[in-house]
Amino acid sequence: MILVVLLFALAASETLNDLIYTKVNFGDTICFRMNNFNSQTGCQTGRDGDNGILYPVQSENGLADDLQTLDIPIIAVLNASLFTNTTINALKAYSQTKGVLIMEEDDMEPQSMEKSCPGNGYNIGESASDVVGRQCLNSHKWNPLGNWLMYYDLPFGVSLIKGDEREKVTSRALENLGSDGKIIATRRWGGEIKVFMNAAQDTKTCIRRGTCDPISGVTTHVFMAPREVAGKPIILVVTKADAAAFFKSLSYGGEASAASIAVVLGTIGALANVRDNDAQNNFADLECDIMVSFLQAESWDYSGSQRLAYDLRNESFGYGPYNISLSDVKLVIEIGPISISNSLYLHSYKADDTVTQARGYFSNTSGLVFTPRDTLPPSSLHSFYREDDDLSGLLVTDTDSKLLSSAYGSRYDILDYTDDDVDLYSNLSGVLASVILQIAGGNSTSYAVANSTLISETLECLAVNKNCTLLRDSLNQDPADGLLSRYSSVGIRNDTKYLILLAQYYSKTLLEDIPVESCNSTTPSSWYLYKFQGSCYGTMVNTTYATSPAFVLGNYTSDQYSTWTESRWTASYGIRLFTMTDHDESVGVFVGGLVYFVVLSAVIWQCHRKREHIFAET
């Protein structure tokens, strides 16, 4: 009987919870906290959530003044186009802002939430401890449209609401406005946002308390052929593999890195074609080995490239012939953003003989124009130069004096490409393969061509839908639908696994002399063997951690290496809506109830005293 009553009470309480609260579904688009060596960024709520009246923000103009007239806790509700510095500064200045709910807009002008000077403090010649506020050390702003919102420290939660959930929130928020456009006094809609972050203050503090983890992921490396001789010079080709955005789960990085990844993969494919089919270019006889690296965590002050350069300088990169040192690297070629313009620039910090030679191999080819520049935009090359400024480095990018993307470092950075663009990327891949081959001591060859169909399929995976033909074939299962988000995070994510698969696919060589039954790691071979579609293939793809050298050294206050960490948080987060009564009304009800209780108690007491008279027998 008691059990039945308890079960009934439990069921009734769930129903009551549903009656009181309206849950808002927002997936995983939350803003969470990150720390570095001297600060914290991101968002934070109280442990049990923060609540306030839903306050619709109509305009950023005059918002600060309007908020001064209020004295109530608010959850600001605003359209995505109003998520600007002015709005956020006004909301931060109002001490009772408890949260911000952003309503996604379908057609919106893209905005860049990155720094106006990416890599500020970690470019060559800079020190992060010299950075004050949002001032760029290098006065040249490579990303002039950057509004730094990704690096704000917000004392409230922020979330993005999409789809039908927007109507749920905005309709209630607008009901809170009276005919005079001001918040009504009673019976208002309120909201609660709960996103509690464990970490605080800075990386040193949160690491000590065990409340955060270093930004990491793994960098994927591809050797075009087994490295037989230790100390043999290397041509190192690098590109950024990750992306970033205010809401990390929406880090698409279309223009920032998706196109360059496809081009580099195409280059690998073109080089593999030469390796496997061109008898004039025996890769074992080349003067240089060729290594390609897809650098993870680059969006966080070049963490991946810093780690690679550090490992190379300290000869802790690999084993045997793969224990490569920085002095083995003849040339670093980086492929930066290349998707917006077909006028490409060949930047270098200093134009030594190797760089001049490399530039000479680039020729204006169909649809592409190459122009040398003696400047160096924000790029991974800075990390290599900081370890060894005698290094030869070349950056290939469509950036001349500023980044062309207006959505750098935001969820709006989605690659929009055509068949003509695919042809251009294929051209570029072929040109790069030819240049690399010649610098490595090989001969120019007609085999250095990229497979444009493959590049098109790759772009579909990276920039349209990760449930794509190429990955389905490689994984033997269907990835989930949707754009591929490439935030590096703290572990090995699916997007990295996809990249490893793609790198294997492009770089593989068919090993006809090894039966597929023997195609496994126990078979002696210079190659890493794997079975694919009934045949045995060899590949030289491996990974290393992209964790910043600051964490290897245990120097969490380093101003030379990236120190970004991501806060830990509980899985219990969410947004819900409910009606809120006016405070005065609540007090009135309570006091009235108290008075009623006292009066009733007095009446009952008096009745008790006079019970013999009241209930006397007649």
Add this chain to the structure above:
Amino acid sequence: MDITRITREQKIEISRKYFLVGIPFLPWVWIINVCWFWGDAWNKTNHIPEVRRYVIWSGIGALLHLAIITAWIAVYQSERVRWGELGDDISLHVPYGSP
């Protein structure tokens, strides 16, 4: 125990013991000593000089402790964050989500 029923010598002994017990950072024992024996210490007609002595010392000790603890709490609350690792090491509970 009903202190109104014990003898004068017993009161002196108890007051003395409470004073001694309170020495190792037990100011509450001293405060109890002061409260219990206030009457016996300051009774105009029948005060006990020895008890008065222990009550005075207990009172001074309790006030001193209160001042020290209050000062320490104020310093700890204002400086714990700045002390960094030391501040965390001397704290029983380190807060999540805040410095």
